Amino acid sequence: MENNPKKGPATAGGLLKSPFCSKLRTKNFYFLDRPAMDEDELFDASHDCWCNKTMHRVGPDGEMVDPEDCQKARGCFE
Numbered sequence: 001m002e003n004n005p006k007k008g009p010a011t012a013g014g015l016l017k018s019p020f021c022s023k024l025r026t027k028n029f030y031f032l033d034r035p036a037m038d039e040d041e042l043f044d045a046s047h048d049c050w051c052n053k054t055m056h057r058v059g060p061d062g063e064m065v066d067p068e069d070c071q072k073a074r075g076c077f078e
Contacts, residue, residue, distance in 0.1 A: 021070040022078045023052040023059075039067045053078075 018035035026042045026049045036042045042049070049066065051059045053076075059065050060076045071077065 019071055020067055021051075021074065021076070023076075024065065024067060024070045025050050025052045026067075042067055 016035045018037060020036060027044050028042055050057050051065045053060055057065050
């Protein structure tokens with residue numbers, strides 16, 4: 001499902017569906033009351049992010065973690 005400005009964010013079964021991997025973490029993640037829809041919602045001034053699966057800045061596929069990369073096209077996306 002695509003994000004449609006007239007209808008709002010994409011949903012799956014009535015729940016918001018983030019374009020980012022469910023294992024992507026940032027400091028701001030813990031203050032959100034819904035899935036992040038864009039990078040501005042994820043990042044604070046530090047721009048620090050990590051994979052909750054590996055607990056490092058490198059994902060299970062050996063590539064760096066970044067919201068731009070941690071999306072559906074990535075093999076380890078969840």
